Amino acid sequence: MKRFEDTAKRCADRVREEQKVRLVSHIDADGLASAAIATKAIERAGIRVEVDFVKQLDELVLDRIGRSASGVVIFTDLGSSMIGEMAKYAFTPIILDHHIPPDVDSDTENFDFHLNPHFFGINGSYELSGSGVAYIFAQMLAENHENRDLADMAIVGAVGDLQDKKYRQLVGVNRQILEEASELGIISYEKDLRIFGRQTRPIQRMLQYSSEPHLPGITGDERGCLDFFSRVGISLKDADDMRWRRWIDLTPDEKQRIVSGLVEHCVKHGVDGVERLIGEVYTLSREPVGSELRDATEFSTLLNSTARYGEAQIGLRIAMGDREEAYKRSKELLREHRRNLTAGVNFVKETGITVLKNIQYFNAGDHIKETIVGIIAGMSVNTLSKENLPIVGFAKCDDGLKVSARAPYSLVKRGLNLADAITASAKEVNGFGGGHDIAAGGVIPENQMERFLVMLDEEVGKQIN
């Protein structure tokens, strides 16, 4: 950690030499949170920042940036994979990333301003997110801990990247940041039901849409949900104002009855992984009760519903504190995002998932937007597939086919590294990719799906056998 902080300090010192910098970030919740943290910290240091968001940093995108930039360009939540290519441009790159660098064993870390946990014995898939990296950088830019108040966004980013999924709680450096946020009183954490929508959804909807684990007769089953609540004796509406009750409206005793009922239900139906129902949840104490900003997971979904639809500046403004115009607009985007997710999962359900030897896949063509096909791959695998195999989703994009892959932890334990497998297979068909062991993505030429699948199937087989 000391070495990591030294590098963070070097990056911060370099930024202080500038009057204005550019910042480039990724279009997901962690990317937005990263950009918000870095931007605030830099502005507080009296330096101006111009922020851009990109779907991914490929050669074309880098070239567009490289041709127009001089001075310092800060990359948050991306950049490590393109470090080699950056040398040919006039700007000075500062990289605050957490994706697996393509040559993690080489000496690219010796490059002055490359802050990536993977070089420092910290695992960037679950111990530190892009926004966590930005947070450490922000601390180095401030005197007297004045940037500690940005810790809640670091938690939103980490949770947005599902970094709390492996242990059902944040660990590693993420946990240190969590403790700082908690000491400051801006985040609280507790053990609770880990189902999406605790702040905003009527409880029956919350259960109906739960997918981790899949609850037979409850997930996706409105009637089944209502039956469940009547069985455990919980009324869905408030007796006084007849409003639908949310998880946060229930008494501790009622919550306990529901949890026990769910566990019993899972045992009865032979559901694996009942323990996944319970784990840590993160509450942003400064946000209003019942708002999607109060729960870290719901906040991250709100952010995703902006940037993944070309509205990254809206998400950035919310992550930086706007609760007026940008926040209002995001509510519409959120509704649209939810509709798209439901439609996407339904599409996969109807077309089916094809199972190969070591992987399974679906091709959404242009039925699913490339920027959310990864989320849908992750959602589908829980509800639609019994196979313990990585899932790969394809969707059309401007440059060909977008690839998004997600894996179960059991396979990562056996040696699976999706970032390596996708990168290698994509390269064979003139594409590119990257990411983490557990989740990775890329782009390949449109007519190369079959060949890519053969390569990936073989590559994954080699890793896990």
Ligand code: C5P
């Ligand atoms: O680009 P970035 O690192 O920010 O994104 C990480 C991605 O990995 C997210 O889309 C997240 O949903 C996914 N992920 C996952 N399962 C995990 C951990 C991360 O699907 N257990």
Ligand code: C5P
């Ligand atoms: O796009 P998707 O959600 O599938 O991305 C999964 C992970 O792979 C993310 O961490 C993302 O940043 C990474 N990725 C990448 N290069 C790409 C596409 C995705 O590093 N071309």
Ligand code: ZN
């Ligand atoms: Zn990230």
